[in-house]
Amino acid sequence: xxxxxxxxxxxxxxxxxxxxxxxxxxxxxxxxxxxxxxxxxxxxxxxxxxxxxxxxxxxxxxxxxxxxxxxxxxxxxxxxxxxxxxxxxxxxxxxxxxxxxxxxxxxxxxxxxxxxxxxxxxxxxxxxxxxxxxxxxxxxxxxxxxxxxxxxxxxxxxxxxxxxxxxxxxxxxxxxxxxxxxxxxxxxxxxxxxxxxxxxxxxxxxxxxxxxxxxxxxxxxxxxxxxxxxxxxxxxxxxxxxxxxxxxxxxxxxxxxxxxxxxxxxxxxxxxxxxxxxxxxxxxxxxxxxxxxxxxxxxxxxxxxxxxxxxxxxxxxxxxxxxxxxxxxxxxxxxxxxxxxxxxxxxxxxxxxxxxxxxxxxxxxxxxxxxxxxxxxxxxxxxxxxxxxxxxxxxxxxxxxxxxxxxxxxxxxxxxxxxxxxxxxxxxx
Numbered sequence: 184x185x186x187x188x189x190x191x192x193x194x195x196x197x198x199x200x201x202x203x204x205x206x207x208x209x210x211x212x213x214x215x216x217x218x219x220x221x222x223x224x225x226x227x228x229x230x231x232x233x234x235x236x237x238x239x240x241x242x243x244x245x246x247x248x249x250x251x252x253x254x255x256x257x258x259x260x261x262x263x264x265x266x267x268x269x270x271x272x273x274x275x276x277x278x279x280x281x282x283x284x285x286x287x288x289x290x291x292x293x294x295x296x297x298x299x300x301x302x303x304x305x306x307x308x309x310x311x312x313x314x315x316x317x318x319x320x321x322x323x324x325x326x327x328x329x330x331x332x333x334x335x336x337x338x339x340x341x342x343x344x345x346x347x348x349x350x351x352x353x354x355x356x357x358x359x360x361x362x363x364x365x366x367x368x369x370x371x372x373x374x375x376x377x378x379x380x381x382x383x384x385x386x387x388x389x390x391x392x393x394x395x396x397x398x399x400x401x402x403x404x405x406x407x408x409x410x411x412x413x414x415x416x417x418x419x420x421x422x423x424x425x426x427x428x429x430x431x432x433x434x435x436x437x438x439x440x441x442x443x444x445x446x447x448x449x450x451x452x453x454x455x456x457x458x459x460x461x462x463x464x465x466x467x468x469x470x471x472x473x474x475x476x477x478x479x480x481x482x483x484x485x486x487x488x489x490x491x492x493x494x495x496x497x498x499x500x501x502x503x504x505x506x507x508x509x510x511x512x513x514x515x516x517x518x519x520x521x522x523x524x525x526x527x528x529x530x531x532x533x534x535x536x537x538x539x540x541x542x543x544x545x546x547x548x549x550x551x552x553x554x555x556x557x558x559x560x561x562x563x564x565x566x567x568x569x570x571x572x573x574x575x576x577x578x579x580x581x582x583x584x585x586x587x588x589x590x591x592x593x594x595x596x597x598x599x600x601x602x603x604x605x606x607x608x609x610x611x612x
Contacts, residue, residue: 187212187397194544194576195551199561200397201571204405206414207385211561211571212400213392215554219295221393222558223302225309226289228388228566229381231361232354235422238376239383239415244422247377248368250326250361253283255374257322259290263313268304277301285355287566293555298395302403306389310409312378314371327363337439341447341604345507348432348600349449352424355500385416390561393554426501428453430600438607443491445604446515448522450506450596457590459499460568460575464543464582465590466504470495472535473525474508480525484510489518499567515603526596533584543579 187200200212231253235246259281260267268290272279277294290309292301333339343358350356360366391400404410430451454462474480474495484490489512496507512518550556564571572578 187401190571190573192551193574195548197551199571199573202401204384204410206410207383207387207416208404208410209388209565210401210404211388211390211565212395212397213390213554213557213561214395214397215393218394218554220293220554221295221298221391221395222291222293222554223305223389223391224289224291224558224562225305225389226287226387226562227382228286228386229288229377230284230286231357231359232285232423233381233421234354236380237420239379239417241376244420245376247373248361248365249357250330250359250366251369251373251377252288253360254322254326254366254369255377256281256283256288256290257326258314258318258374259309259312261313261318261322262308262311268308271304271308272301275301283359285359287562289562295394299399299403302391302400303407306404306407307409309382310407310413312375312382314374316371319369319371319374323367323369326360326366330358330360330363330366333360335440337441337445337604340437340439341445341509341602342507344435344437344604345447345449345509345600345602346505348435348602349430349451349505350500351427351429351431353426353500354424380419383415383417384410384413386419388565390558390565392558392561426503428598430598432600434601434603436603436605439604440608441604441606443511444513444515444606446510446512446518447600447602447604448508448519449600449602450526451598451600452504452506452594452596454499454502454504455593460572460578461582461586462590463497463499463504464578465587466497466506468536468539468582468587469529469531469591470497470506472531472539473529480521484518484521487517487521489514489521519601523596523599529591531584531587536582536584536587540579540582544576547575547579 187202190199190201192199197213202210204210229252231250234249234251235244237244268279272292275294275297277292279292281290290305292305294301347356452466472478481493484493491511493510498505508522510518550560561571
């Protein structure tokens with residue numbers, strides 16, 4: 184029996200097994216008795232925002248082109264033996280994919296057959312880069328077409344413009360895939376420098392959930408050729424500009440090929456000395472109860488003809504929470520004023536808090552009844568909070584009106600940006 188650290192997920196009848204290997208790789212295993220399939224995600228704590236760093240084995244900082252994390256993800260699927268991971272996985276009916284966001288790149292296999300073979304292959308293929316001048320050049324055209332597909336996507340454009348207005352220095356302002364111009368500058372050497380810096384085990388983690396044997400999984404992991412050959416650990420030095428408190432632009436107007444005007448109201452809130460998870464929870468509680476689909480405010484906007492669509496979003500970016508209120512409207516100024524007024528007069532009741540707590544706890548329980556939901560939850564915790572939070576149900580139950588209102592008193596909702604997207608031509612009759 185493999186000796187692992189066990190983490191009791193409080194409020195759930197489940198145990199998460201954890202081990203940090205000698206080479207620094209963190210392994211999280213969540214077995215299920217009532218499932219037939221499994222999912223495994225091998226991830227690096229490296230995404231699109233890290234573009235200036237000191238490469239492994241060097242002493243001078245370099246800056247690589249925007250979009251390199253996404254480009255690198257694509258190139259990892261090209262193996263020297265000519266057999267790509269999709270082909271390998273398909274032989275056992277296994278689903279294979281990968282994704283890149285601002286702070287993480289992950290590779291996944293999901294299936295119900297040949298668990299050990301697929302796990303060993305996943306670790307080996309992510310541990311085996313193969314870049315040539317020829318295959319890098321070929322990939323540029325493929326990714327350029329992918330980038331161009333978003334040129335006519337107004338919601339993508341909208342989101343990008345809102346982040347550009349709210350953030351001054353943070354690289355979340357830059358699109359994950361980069362631009363056609365930046366990816367055309369990427370070289371084989373850039374990819375190898377980036378890979379060997381960020382794809383080291385001490386900067387990576389493996390999460391497996393579903394139907395599998397923990398002992399078998401650890402046996403594969405500890406005997407894996409790629410991991411045994413890569414025992415290097417070093418401190419990664421990434422240049423990161425400290426994001427300033429104030430938004431960059433208070434008001435921005437852009438044109439796009441649309442018929443209806445869109446307006447976005449973004450608020451930038453510092454976490455400060457607050458616990459990040461609880462702060463984010465209280466912000467979500469306020470937003471969902473006061474601006475959600477069933478809120479009185481939403482109904483008021485509809486009755487007054489201020490919206491034809493309305494949606495809200497929020498995101499944690501380091502020490503800040505960004506709130507986004509976005510709508511289609513014929514009266515952008517009136518809508519923005521209504522949102523501002525509602526934010527500055529928020530009141531919340533015990534009943535609203537208790538109702539939201541019940542919804543969240545129920546949703547959390549359902550999340551862990553699904554192996555993909557559980558896997559995503561574990562990964563989000565590692566990336567956002569730098570740890571797995573094993574007592575979320577307890578934390579949800581601890582939410583209360585007094586703490587909520589005390590936190591609310593310290594928030595400055597005037598630190599905001601208004602982004603308006605207007606038609607670049609009149610709607611034809």
